[in-house]
Amino acid sequence: MRYIGNKENILDKIFSILSKHGVSGNSFFDFFSGTTNVAKFYKKKGYEVHCSDVMYMSYCLQKAYIENGEEPQFKTLIQTLEMSANGSLFATPLEIVLEYLNEIPDVAGFIYNNYTPSGTKDLAQPRMYFSDENGLRIDAIRTQIEDWKNSALITTSEYFILLACLIETISFYANVAGVYAAFHKKWDPRAVKRLNMRPIEIIPNAKSHYVHCANSLDLVNDINVDILYLDPPYNERQYLPNYHLVETIAAYDSPNIRGVTGMRDYGNKKSSFCNAKTAIRDLEYIASNAKFKYLVLSYNSEGIMPQKQIISMLSKYGNVVLEEFEYLRFKSNNNGLAKTKKHINEQLYILTKYE
Numbered sequence: 001m002r003y004i005g006n007k008e009n010i011l012d013k014i015f016s017i018l019s020k021h022g023v024s025g026n027s028f029f030d031f032f033s034g035t036t037n038v039a040k041f042y043k044k045k046g047y048e049v050h051c052s053d054v055m056y057m058s059y060c061l062q063k064a065y066i067e068n069g070e071e072p073q074f075k076t077l078i079q080t081l082e083m084s085a086n087g088s089l090f091a092t093p094l095e096i097v098l099e100y101l102n103e104i105p106d107v108a109g110f111i112y113n114n115y116t117p118s119g120t121k122d123l124a125q126p127r128m129y130f131s132d133e134n135g136l137r138i139d140a141i142r143t144q145i146e147d148w149k150n151s152a153l154i155t156t157s158e159y160f161i162l163l164a165c166l167i168e169t170i171s172f173y174a175n176v177a178g179v180y181a182a183f184h185k186k187w188d189p190r191a192v193k194r195l196n197m198r199p200i201e202i203i204p205n206a207k208s209h210y211v212h213c214a215n216s217l218d219l220v221n222d223i224n225v226d227i228l229y230l231d232p233p234y235n236e237r238q239y240l241p242n243y244h245l246v247e248t249i250a251a252y253d254s255p256n257i258r259g260v261t262g263m264r265d266y267g268n269k270k271s272s273f274c275n276a277k278t279a280i281r282d283l284e285y286i287a288s289n290a291k292f293k294y295l296v297l298s299y300n301s302e303g304i305m306p307q308k309q310i311i312s313m314l315s316k317y318g319n320v321v322l323e324e325f326e327y328l329r330f331k332s333n334n335n336g337l338a339k340t341k342k343h344i345n346e347q348l349y350i351l352t353k354y355e
């Protein structure tokens with residue numbers, strides 16, 4: 001998934017740097033989990049994984065990728081609705097269910113009514129986040145998943161797996177340049193293709209893993225892990241405005257919305273890491289109160305917390321090493337419509353706590 005600060009392309013690099021410094025153990029907490037890519041990586045390495053994020057969309061991904069450890073069988077659903085594979089003999093139960101969802105009748109609901117051109121035709125500027133057809137598909141699929149959960153045809157873990165499939169799928173059809181802070185005024189060819197649900201990767205694993213939808217600061221006193229990995233926002237841009245529509249599809253809570261973009265209110269999801277002063281204050285709160293062997297802060301050379309301040313503050317709690325490497329990044333401009341390539345320095349601050 002395209003997500004600001006997504007670490008997908010540098011996971012191996014991060015792992016090799018941390019290994020070089022002896023940062024290892026049995027448990028790993030991905031404290032600002034976003035797409036869950038870092039948590040997934042450490043789950044595959046055999047760690048007991050914990051993760052948290054303030055966004056509900058991230059929580060859905062956490063439940064599906066991290067907490068769940070087995071291939072979903074959808075037994076009750078498949079038996080009750082007598083579903084069968086039309087396409088392939090070897091279709092998994094998840095693929096059978098997604099195939100079914102791809103064919104259910106359209107529904108004109110919250111997404112069609114607020115984020116498609118026909119649904120918003122009375123606005124001065126009709127919204128073009130999704131084509132009419134795909135708005136109807138999203139409402140149909142999202143409503144169906146909720147109905148199945150309410151009538152106990154799917155388990156909680158199957159519910160979140162389907163939500164994760166929908167969250168991952170919509171990014172292939174949204175008429176945006178990566179973030180939802182603006183929509184294109186012309187159709188991107190991807191956005192006019194009919195939406196087809198895509199299966200997510202299931203990561204089988206017998207261990208227990210723990211996931212949270214929370215402000216990480218509220219979890220600090222309950223933490224006791226080997227590696228506490230922090231990947232907070234690094235500039236003033238809050239996450240919710242950039243992903244408001246994904247959050248709304250995940251929660252499907254018909255929020256009050258406003259403005260040209262149909263933004264939901266996000267007062268309770270503002271991050272203190274988007275302000276230099278509160279960021280360093282809260283980083284210190286985490287470093288001083290959480291129990292860990294190693295704290296790793298992923299940051300970069302453009303971050304709002306000054307390097308000197310980070311190092312001098314963290315040094316109060318243990319030995320600090322800073323590792324940097326260059327990374328080519330796509331950078332959106334303010335309204336998210338232009339993209340330029342930019343080299344920045346990724347940074348890993350590694351704090352080994354005093355015994």
Ligand SMILES: C[S@@+](CC[C@H](N)C(=O)[O-])C[C@H]1O[C@@H](n2cnc3c(N)ncnc32)[C@H](O)[C@@H]1O
Binds near residue numbers: 006008215
């Ligand atoms: C840089 S992104 C993390 C990217 C992630 N490592 C990945 O690979 O996808 C920062 C994340 O921190 C979350 N966030 C910001 N402030 C938070 C807080 N106080 N508590 C929990 N999550 C927070 C944002 O919602 C966002 O998902």
